[in-house]
Amino acid sequence: MGQLDRRHFLSLAAGATAALSAPMVRAGGHGKPRVVVIGGGAGGATAARYIAKDSDGAIDVTLVEPSRLYYTCFFSNLYLGGFRDMNSLGHSYGNLAASYGINVVHDWAVGVDRDAKTVTLAGGHVLPYDRLVLSPGIDFVDGAVDGWSVAAQNKMPHAYKAGSQTELLKAQIEAMPQGGVYAMVAPPNPYRCPPGPYERVSMVAHLLKQINPTAKILIADPKEKFSKQGLFEEGWQNHYSGMIDRIGPDFGGDEVSVDPGEMTLTIGGEVTKVDACNVIPAMKAGRIADIAGVTDGNWAPVNAQDLSSKIDGNIHVLGDACAQGDMPKSGFSANSQAKACAMGVRGALTDSSVFPARFSNTCWSLISTNDGVKVGATYEATDEKIAKVDGFVSSTGEDAGTRQATYEESVGWYDGISADMFG
Amino acid sequence: MSKLLMSIAFTLAGTGFALADAGGDAEKGAQVFRKCASCHMVGEDARNRVGPHLNGIFGQPAAMVESFRYSNAMTEAGEDGLVWDYDTLSRFAENPRDTVKGTRMSFRGIADPDDRNDLVAYLRQFSDNPADIPEAAPTTTGLDHSVAPEILSIVGDAAYGEYLSGECTSCHQASGQANGIPSISLWPEQDFVTALHAYKDGAREHPVMQMMASRLSNEEIAALAAYFATIDQ
Structure with missing residues (x-):
């Protein structure tokens, strides 16, 4: 469906006014x-x-x-x-x-x-x-990560539904021994919040840099590429150099198993002992x-x-x-x-x-203090699907003021969408 | 009353209306005021825009400009005794949202105390003699983008705007509360239309707003302007 022209809209609006004054309800007699x-x-x-x-x-x-x-x-x-x-x-x-x-x-x-x-x-x-x-x-898809089930979520939290799982994961990260390893098993597409796992890695790195600066972060990732990849990798280099190691599918990131009892993660046959393990299944x-x-x-x-x-x-x-x-x-x-x-x-x-439906999305991610990035797009309804119209993404190498403004905007968005959801 | 307001009120009680000059340079202040001029006018023929005009502000209680719809927070601040002088204006300009919590004024503030002194000295010129408000510098008035008169003259349909507004309120709060994302509620239609066309035409830079505005037709922009100009907070 194309853009609604004004004449078409006015004829609809006339109907709408009539409907508002005396709503014709279609409620099957109840x-x-x-x-x-x-x-x-x-x-x-x-x-x-x-x-x-x-x-x-x-x-x-x-x-x-x-x-x-x-x-x-x-x-x-x-x-x-x-x-x-x-x-x-x-x-x-x-x-x-x-x-x-x-x-x-x-x-x-x-x-x-x-x-x-x-x-x-x-x-x-x-x-x-x-x-x-x-x-x-x-x-979560049952059996998506070999060795993991919801029964193991207290040992290896997903923290992908917010609340107690998130608090548990943070406590486990804070309890890691100095120089210990935080591992993330990243999910395959499609999944909730495409930049989410990588923003999480950034935030975990930010926390560890303060309380456990020799700790390491290991990501096992079944995907070749991920959302805002260039922006995250630039940010990790700038803020957390040497701390984060991502293993993609070429090196076994798609062949992963875990043992929650032993706290081990096996990537492409190689067993690693980890101190906190964040499993985000399919x-x-x-x-x-x-x-x-x-x-x-x-x-x-x-x-x-x-x-x-x-x-x-x-x-x-x-x-x-x-x-x-x-x-x-x-x-x-x-x-x-x-x-x-x-x-x-x-x-x-x-x-x-x-009226013709229209949609939009913007996802902000925080990489470090006042270092925010965003990606967004507009969409329209077609007969086949919700189809992308136009989009943008933050650039690598942006100045600090732009990044800070992006972060502050995300804080404003949080308040905005909360008000839009809960009144 | 907020703690800050109480302290402001206390200061005022101690000093009366001694509008002490903090030694600002009004000429430099005209430059600083450019940051304010996208929303406020001063000088001869100044009128209310996104923000109230600022003529005669010195010695006035907050929220006193006629026919401007202030936030509840600003109205209450005025009722609680906030009076604009060098000190209170400077504090407000430093951090509006902290000074009057709940103000619709979406401005991050001016950190440099010298800039604020200059700004306040500049504003003072438009309060000294209500009968003879000077002309403001030409750089500090007017809208930042030129929109064709036939576009500005489109009468927006507020009901259609209400439907379209769902796309705005994912970020901009209908209540006018603003923290990191500006309020767009109760703007004069001309300012609203001009701002959206400035994004649409690429004259104002912001990737989200350019993207959102790019697919709004002239009629849709007018409809949104009509809706947000009269929104019931």
């Missing part, structure tokens, strides 16, 4: 249409808030999220580096309930009946829906997407315009869990997709106007 959103992160919280806010009470919105306090995955690397405390990453759902009338339910969704259009919660409650929005984030859509039967392989394929499932049009899948096309799996992307989804859901349930 009063207000009902939307259930599963997952209260960047996708789900934003979708719930926009649907509730923009429908002005015409749609009942229920948000199902197990955690009472949500810790953002974005900026959790900055906690590892000592730039943020954990409290600053925690957000509650009180405002979504109080200011937007969203019914926030702290429970796990354990079942979806697509024919009856109901969601079953672990506590036994059954929630009927007209539209279901799934934004469950990621889970990822897939959060489990409820599988339970709902809307996945194809590891991810849930969706239509670009409204993130509706290609398998069930009454279900929308947002953020990391969906296969949508060109957008990276990031909190920013999920937030952006949530708005297009909210517009589509509102349009379907209340006849409000629907």
